[in-house]
Amino acid sequence: xxxxxxxxxxxxxxxxxxxxxxxxxxxxxxxxxxxxxxxxxxxxxxxxxxxxxxxxxxxxxxxxxxxxxxxxxxxxxxxxxxxxxxxxxxxxxxxxx
Numbered sequence: 001x002x003x004x005x006x007x008x009x010x011x012x013x014x015x016x017x018x019x020x021x022x023x024x025x026x027x028x029x030x031x032x033x034x035x036x037x038x039x040x041x042x043x044x045x046x047x048x049x050x051x052x053x054x055x056x057x058x059x060x061x062x063x064x065x066x067x068x069x070x071x072x073x074x075x076x077x078x079x080x081x082x083x084x085x086x087x088x089x090x091x092x093x094x095x096x097x
Contacts, residue, residue, distance in 0.1 A: 035043075066072045069085065076083045 064075055064079075066075065069083075072083045072085070075081075
């Protein structure tokens with residue numbers, strides 16, 4: 001087969017494939033209708049509600065978190081509780097925080 005014949009065959013194949021794909025894309029929305037916006041919103045709300053933490057899982061929120069050491073000292077003395085000090089300064093990926 002000559003180079004011209006190969007090129008002509010390749011171009012004709014490309015035109016046919018392009019026509020088929022173009023037709024499929026043009027008629028695609030009529031052929032496949034995804035879920036409606038209402039269904040998606042309903043699914044998201046249901047999924048979020050199902051995945052909310054339980055009271056036991058939210059126990060962490062019962063800790064009296066404060067952002068200043070002075071406030072922690074005052075609260076620790078008032079409630080006769082120890083203070084746990086942590087910082088987030090550094091790079092967690094290197095283990096230096």
